[in-house]
Amino acid sequence: MSAPAGNSGATASQIARLAARDLLHQKLASLVLVLALAAVLTPLLVLFGLKFGVIDNLARELVEDPRNREIRLVGHGRFDQDWFENMAARDEVAFVIPRTRGAAATIDLRPEGPGGERATVELIPSAPGDPLLQGHAKAPADKESIVISARTARLMGAKTGDRVKASVRRKRGGRWSREQVLLRVTGVVPDSVFARKGGFVSPQLLAAIEDYRDGYAVPELGWGEGEPFSGPRYFSGFRLYVRGLDDVPVVRDLLAGGGQGYEVITQAKAIEEVRLFDRYLTSTYLMIAFIGVAGYLLSFGASMWVNVERKRRELSVLQLLGFPSSVIMFFPMVQSALIALCGGGLAIVLFGFISILINNYFARASGQFEGLCRLLPSHLAFSLAATLLCALLSSALAAYRATRIEPSKGLREL
Amino acid sequence: MSARTIFSLRGVTKTWAAPDEEFQLSIPRLDIKAGQRIAVLGQSGCGKSTLLDILAMTLEPTTSKAFRFEPETGNSTDIHEAWSSRRMDRLAGLRGRHIGYVLQTGGLLPFITVRENIELPRRLCGLPVNGVPRALAERLKIGDQLEKLPATLSVGQRQRVAVARALSHEPSVVLADEPTASLDPHTAAEVMELFVELAAQRNITLLVASHDWARVTELGLTRLHHEQVDEKGVLRSEFHS
Known part of the structure; x- marks a missing residue:
């Protein structure tokens, strides 16, 4: 793609600022997107937390219990x-x-x-x-x-x-x-x-x-x-x-x-039975998690796609003003990234509260497990990174499509 | 007046195939000199907007033999070639630097203030703001609206903002597509008069699409030749200089 007249880095930062302004302007719509993301991601994190806390703890205790x-x-x-x-x-x-x-x-x-x-x-x-x-x-x-x-x-x-x-x-x-x-x-x-x-x-x-x-x-x-x-x-x-x-x-x-x-x-026999149980439980869990993650990424990707469609007119105005298409792509991408970070961050905070509740409840009930529902910081970082990647990919794809059309179509057909 | 030809088009067409008939906009020969102020007249649906979009490089012609754009002396670009080699960012760059466009309605970004809307073309070109937007806004009588969002303005005020934005980066050409059609006659007359006056002061080449013949002749605009012919089921609308 040929460089536009002027400084394309400065243009990109202008677009990024405009994208953030638009999100703030449409507070309600942005909030809905953030909440929708958190609503789907939080149960997944809790599910992961339980898997890591319970199954992995059981397996570890099995190994660690000297008896x-x-x-x-x-x-x-x-x-x-x-x-x-x-x-x-x-x-x-x-x-x-x-x-x-x-x-x-x-x-x-x-x-x-x-x-x-x-x-x-x-x-x-x-x-x-x-x-x-x-x-x-x-x-x-x-x-x-x-x-x-x-x-x-x-x-x-x-x-x-x-x-x-x-x-x-x-x-x-x-x-x-x-x-x-x-x-x-x-x-x-x-x-x-x-x-x-x-x-x-x-x-x-x-x-x-x-x-x-x-x-x-x-x-x-x-x-x-x-x-x-x-x-x-x-x-x-x-x-x-x-x-x-x-x-x-x-x-x-x-x-x-x-x-x-x-x-x-x-x-040995008891160990083999517990291990078999662990294997079944893990594979069942993985199936549920796979369906959950696939559904989550699809729905989030789709909502980011729809968001770009909603922005067609603004994107066309930016094209009409002479912003290069390659830079206009940043507009929905920055928005998606911000929504992904806010929604992902909210999900992590909610997960923190829920895991404390679960752990306290079971600690009182059994007194045996400490980390019944827990995730490592690296797990949380990974979930945030996957969300961000999904957001960027889906919005980049949608933005690419949206900015390939001639600007006058986007302006006059909507 | 400079003898430089800012737009030079030869054999440019844009065709739409509707279910029952075909519509074709045809520009066999069009030369627009720098500083000319032209009215594109015709009833709605005759292709005025299409012509302006083609000149603004936001719409690709179906066919073209030649299409050159020379916004500054010695700086000439082959638009025909740029379209056929898909150099979209080159076209965007030319549009951003040299063209201002006023749409019939809207076209303002709803999430930034009036001032920021007017400043945006200058910032895109890397020009200092230097009070230009404020001066334009004062002239267009929207000086007290600068810090508001476009949605809080009346339709007439918004069109004034659109005019200010189209002029803000001191472009070579301003294209306006029925800029006052949605305003009441009194406001329309005032905005159009100010618009043409501001363009004339800055020696900006102006093309205004309108259906109001009396108004544009009063303002001293030159009329672009236009014919409409029905040719074996093909409705042909022809503009030429």
Whole structure:
């Protein structure tokens, strides 16, 4: 297109200013266009927000909930230190720790100070990196630390930082005896992590308790008389977590086959079901979203097209005055862009309010989800950009058509 | 008066095919000298508006042998060639710089003030505003209407604004298509008189389409020759100098 006489950049900015003036002049019509856009875009954003908030959150929780990545042994076996080292070295394994015999793994806890009740708790081996404690409590790193469950804490009236007395009993040679150790509470885990009375302690403490119960002395804690335990140590079980959901069947098969032959319990079947459900839900959602987005872009594009048709006479006047057609194109394009930005902006504000309402309502109802309906800033930016692009394309197309006709036709036929 | 020919047309036609008959506007030969003030007379439907649109380069002729436009001495453009090579922005540029057009009604932008409407052609040409619009508005007795929107003005006032806008960028030619047809006779006479006077003062070439023969001869306009012939179902309207 040949350059018109004069400065075409200045002409373009004149046209842009005129376009904005026209929008302001026709306040009601502009407002209707902005509201119409927001009315269609807002439910779409809420739909997207729910998809992102619910389905993606569910999927993430599924992966993030360590219980879904746990592989549990049925019954008990015999595992030595080498076995644990080999397992820990595997890429699929996120965390593995020895478990002592179930019968040995209980202990009596009482508060150090006055008040509070005694609690008999089951002990779970733990160490830094324990997925179950992550985000809840500092894992016990030594023999003098314990992380207690919320139920235990309530019973004893204990909290993080307190000291508790742990006592262990044994019957040796027909005579009962009792030893004690003072433990520091390094954290309390909520009921959602561990609902029973329980305490997470280091495997060293568990081994000491097992030794004591078996009749050995534990010199490093000053417990009992007799010989300390010596020789290779075997464990009857393990706590094992794999890294991702896909690693579950791999490690399961490894433990079940390959000469090991252990029977294990996993959440593999439940995971597969939830994943299938997620897949169906996502594809259903995508279909709805596709129809919604296509309808939205079509209706918005059509309304921008009609807007150009309504402006035919003004566009012809601008042509008659000698504005080049290539610059007059900017007139409806600037208007569409402004409407797209205002309507899109309004939709985002409305989405913000609605998502707060939804989230508050469900937070009160369940207390489980925080971001039931939410979008990232990049999602909002993308929706605004798509709206803008649609506005520019449809109005440019309509404007091209409108300015191709001879100006006198637009002036005299309308 | 300059001997420069501002419009030179040869064998220019515009044809419309209606269901029952064909209408053809024919301009076998038309030369308009710079500074001429011409009346295009004829009853409505004879193609006066079409002739003005062709001269304003807003309507493409069906056929043309030659069409030249020389708004300034030595600055001549082959309009025939510009149309056939679809150089629309070149035509728009010539129109914006050298032509003023007054429509029968309307043609003002409703969303900007009277002042901005009158200033717009100057801004498009990159000319300084310099009080020209105000001076024109004062002469046309709409000096107190400048900050209003066109919709709040009477039809007569709006035509005055249209006249001011057509003159504001000091064009070489002003074309007016029945500029006072929608006004009452008294106002029409006043606006037309002012219009012709302002054009004459600025030595602007003027073409006014009108059906009021008595009025235009009073104002000293030259009449363009016009014949209408019915030729085997083709209604032919011919203008020539």
